[in-house]
Amino acid sequence: MHGSRTTKFAIGGFRVGFDWSVLIVLGLVAWSLASQVLPGGFPGQSTQAYWIAALAAAGLFLASLVMHELSHAVAAKRVAGVEVEDITFWLFGGVARIRGELPTPRQQLLVAGIGPLTSLTTSPFITLWMANRKKSAGPMRSSTVGRGRSARGCNR
Numbered sequence: 001m002h003g004s005r006t007t008k009f010a011i012g013g014f015r016v017g018f019d020w021s022v023l024i025v026l027g028l029v030a031w032s033l034a035s036q037v038l039p040g041g042f043p044g045q046s047t048q049a050y051w052i053a054a055l056a057a058a059g060l061f062l063a064s065l066v067m068h069e070l071s072h073a074v075a076a077k078r079v080a081g082v083e084v085e086d087i088t089f090w091l092f093g094g095v096a097r098i099r100g101e102l103p104t105p106r107q108q109l110l111v112a113g114i115g116p117l118t119s120l121t122t123s124p125f126i127t128l129w130m131a132n133r134k135k136s137a138g139p140m141r142s143s144t145v146g147r148g149r150s151a152r153g154c155n156r
């Protein structure tokens with residue numbers, strides 16, 4: 001899953017890697033926004049304007065993914081004192097790998113729950129979308145970037 005074609009950075013004291021497949025996701029997000037969503041919602045603009053807005057939105061999308069995973073990592077380190085191996089972003093989202101297991105169910109709940117909570121509070125787009133919906137939404141990205149996968153990552 002995490003091949004050698006991962007570009008690594010240090011963000012907030014954590015090793016953060018970006019697999020080349022992240023570009024596929026960002027490309028699809030930008031392309032669908034520029035070709036469908038934005039022209040449909042805001043007609044009469046230039047193609048260039050749609051693409052600038054779409055690329056900016058794709059960048060914000062990536063930033064929200066990074067914030068989400070960083071919140072898991074910070075919670076694991078601060079709340080449970082568990083070392084964070086690294087955080088990797090790839091085709092299906094992000095994975096924060098921790099060394100060992102979180103000791104208590106309460107800590108597991110905190111570390112798992114902080115990610116979605118961060119996404120809700122840092123993303124005005126998601127918050128507005130949720131506010132416009134009367135029903136409560138299901139788990140948003142927890143199926144692809146949950147703590148369960150993080151703890152049992154591919155480091156063994």
Ligand SMILES: [Zn+2]
Nearest residue numbers: 115116145146
């Ligand atoms: Zn998560």
